[in-house]
Amino acid sequence: MAPEPQLPLNFGMLLFPGFQALDVFGPLDCLNILSQSHKMNLSIISQTRGSVSTEPPESTGLNVLQSFNQHVLATHSTDDDAPVDVLLIPGGLGLRAPEAELAPYVEYIKKVGPRCQYIITICTGAPLLAKSGVLDGKRATTNKAAWRFTAWGPKTDWIARARWVQDGNIWTAAGVSAGIDVTLAWIGTVYGEETATAVSNRMEYRRATDSTDDPFSALHDCQDVPAQ
Amino acid sequence: MAPEPQLPLNFGMLLFPGFQALDVFGPLDCLNILSQSHKMNLSIISQTRGSVSTEPPESTGLNVLQSFNQHVLATHSTDDDAPVDVLLIPGGLGLRAPEAELAPYVEYIKKVGPRCQYIITICTGAPLLAKSGVLDGKRATTNKAAWRFTAWGPKTDWIARARWVQDGNIWTAAGVSAGIDVTLAWIGTVYGEETATAVSNRMEYRRATDSTDDPFSALHDCQDVPAQ
Numbered sequence: 186m187a188p189e190p191q192l193p194l195n196f197g198m199l200l201f202p203g204f205q206a207l208d209v210f211g212p213l214d215c216l217n218i219l220s221q222s223h224k225m226n227l228s229i230i231s232q233t234r235g236s237v238s239t240e241p242p243e244s245t246g247l248n249v250l251q252s253f254n255q256h257v258l259a260t261h262s263t264d265d266d267a268p269v270d271v272l273l274i275p276g277g278l279g280l281r282a283p284e285a286e287l288a289p290y291v292e293y294i295k296k297v298g299p300r301c302q303y304i305i306t307i308c309t310g311a312p313l314l315a316k317s318g319v320l321d322g323k324r325a326t327t328n329k330a331a332w333r334f335t336a337w338g339p340k341t342d343w344i345a346r347a348r349w350v351q352d353g354n355i356w357t358a359a360g361v362s363a364g365i366d367v368t369l370a371w372i373g374t375v376y377g378e379e380t381a382t383a384v385s386n387r388m389e390y391r392r393a394t395d396s397t398d399d400p401f402s403a404l405h406d407c408q409d410v411p412a413q
Numbered sequence: 414m415a416p417e418p419q420l421p422l423n424f425g426m427l428l429f430p431g432f433q434a435l436d437v438f439g440p441l442d443c444l445n446i447l448s449q450s451h452k453m454n455l456s457i458i459s460q461t462r463g464s465v466s467t468e469p470p471e472s473t474g475l476n477v478l479q480s481f482n483q484h485v486l487a488t489h490s491t492d493d494d495a496p497v498d499v500l501l502i503p504g505g506l507g508l509r510a511p512e513a514e515l516a517p518y519v520e521y522i523k524k525v526g527p528r529c530q531y532i533i534t535i536c537t538g539a540p541l542l543a544k545s546g547v548l549d550g551k552r553a554t555t556n557k558a559a560w561r562f563t564a565w566g567p568k569t570d571w572i573a574r575a576r577w578v579q580d581g582n583i584w585t586a587a588g589v590s591a592g593i594d595v596t597l598a599w600i601g602t603v604y605g606e607e608t609a610t611a612v613s614n615r616m617e618y619r620r621a622t623d624s625t626d627d628p629f630s631a632l633h634d635c636q637d638v639p640a641q
Contacts, residue, residue: 196481206445207616210438213483214589217434217467220481227481236486239445253424253448253455255441256486258464329617360617361442362593388435389557389588389629401617 192375193302194224197269199310200231200259201290203241203279208307209257211365212273218384219372228267231259232289241278244286263293270302275364276309276328291317304355305371307364311357312337322412323352328360329401335410343410345402348393359399366393420603421530422452425497427538428459428487429518431469431507436535437485439593440501446612447600456495459487460517469506472514491521500529503592504536504556519545532583533599535592539585540565550640551580556588557629563638571638573630576621587627594621 196216198209216225231237240254241247261267274294280287294317298304306314311327314320315338326347327334335343344350349358349367351374358367369392373381385392424444426437444453459465468482469475489495502522508515522545526532534542539555542548543566554575555562563571572578577586577595579602586595597620601609613620 205442206438207442210434210442210483214433214435214438217481217483225481227483229483253445253453255438255445255455255457258484258486330615360615362616362618365590386629386632387558387588388590390590391628400619401614404614 192223193270195226195228195268195270196273197228197230197267197271197297198273199275199290199293200229200237200257201277201279201287202238203245203247203277203282204237204239204275205277205308205361206239206255207361208275208277208310208364211362212305212307212368214388215365215368215372215384218387219376219380223376228261228269229257229259230261230263230265230267230293232263234259234262234265239277242282242286244283245278245281247278247281263289269297272297272301272304274304274306274310274314276307276313280309280313287313287316294319302354303371303375305367306357307367308358308360309334314357315341320355323355324350325352325355325357326350326359327357329405329407330360332405332407339413342412345407345409346397346399347402348399349396351396359401365390370396420451421498423454423456423496423498424501425456425458425495425499425525426501427503427518427521428457428465428485429505429507429515430466431473431475431505431510432465432467432503433505433536433589434467434483435589436503436505436538436592439590440533440535440596442616443593443596443600443612446615447604447608451604456489456497457485457487458489458491458493458495458521460491462487462490462493467505470510470514472511473506473509475506475509491517497525498530500525500532502532502534502538502542504538504541508537508541515541515544522547530582531599531603533595534585535595536586536588537562542585543569548583551583552578553580553583553585554578554587555585557633557635558588560633560635567641570640573635573637574625574627575630576627577624579624587629593618598624
């Protein structure tokens with residue numbers, strides 16, 4: 186298949202140690218299915234190429250149980266400069282690592298984010314995007330159980346009652362499974378609703394189509410956090 | 414944490430080339446979260462240890478687009494005899510490979526399946542389980558868009574209108590995303606509803622609690638297939 190004009194070609198998934206598995210594979214499996222009918226490339230990008238674990242690094246103090254995890258291969262390092270039209274940023278307990286360990290990812294987003302055609306974040310991927318400055322002056326949402334991480338983006342308007350938020354070319358989702366809904370909503374906008382429905386049906390998934398229908402903000406008593 | 418009496422300790426995810434990513438990572442991320450409060454081990458089992466791709470093998474004729482895929486590390490080979498109390502079997506286009514390529518997986522299930530405490534299949538994982546004989550005389554369901562694969566289990570009662578089916582210690586799910594619902598239902602039964610709800614909330618997922626609520630069987634006009 187030839188690349189289609191206007192449609193994005195190169196997808197990049199950022200992967201840090203301690204990523205949340207469904208944050209990554211919910212969106213990617215929507216895109217796996219989409220890639221059966223559209224020419225698309227995927228780079229999986231981490232600080233170094235090779236195996237990246239779902240297990241949070243020792244520095245987080247959260248890796249007490251080490252015997253249940255998965256390893257996914259990063260195809261590119263953050264220095265490799267893989268072409269990225271659509272950058273996907275997941276969340277996960279790995280983001281509780283010290284600032285210095287997150288720096289390569291923040292620097293990568295600073296460098297690549299502003300030139301992307303689209304950015305999609307899942308869960309606490311939004312605070313990571315905010316830390317890089319790319320969410321300044323934008324509306325966004327994030328995981329409702331980790332709402333305090335909105336502090337990473339003091340110049341962002343954080344919307345509590347949202348399954349996802351679109352602001353221009355940036356789409357931010359709520360926690361974990363919301364990554365599937367935001368990706369299908371994004372597919373609907375970019376490739377058409379018929380395509381989004383076809384992908385959703387292939388996954389036998391009943392997708393959320395109302396971005397404000399979110400019971401989890403109430404569950405965690407989250408309030409909007411306006412930009413300072 | 415010490416192992417808990419009665420609760421399963423060792424989980425095994427079977428992984429063949431061309432697995433469907435969400436079939437694997439929907440259930441695994443439910444279990445990742447569960448493993449933060451319970452002692453659990455995970456083995457990822459493939460014909461050989463090492464990297465396994467979501468890309469269907471050449472023999473399926475379905476790998477026309479090779480530039481969008483993910484690689485996951487198998488920790489054990491099917492010969493390694495990793496301890497498995499709960500065996501998870503995903504589906505995927507890789508199951509369209511010739512019989513000879515699937516044989517190692519069928520043989521593995523024949524060997525390990527009958528001694529498992531629980532078996533959970535997702536999508537076309539159920540026909541693979543059926544091919545191994547372990548679904549003989551049981552009720553089961555599978556992916557509704559691939560309903561013809563019920564032919565792999567002529568001695569199984571295939572239930573069309575089902576998000577998942579439980580028959581004794583065997584739980585079979587419908588397509589792709591149904592893997593999340595069957596895993597949460599299984600957690601509810603084995604660990605209690607409160608735990609299932611806690612995991613579901615952590616994923617910000619609205620889980621299906623009615624196993625017969627399935628719009629996709631009607632979409633694909635699937636009918637029950639009784640055992641012959």
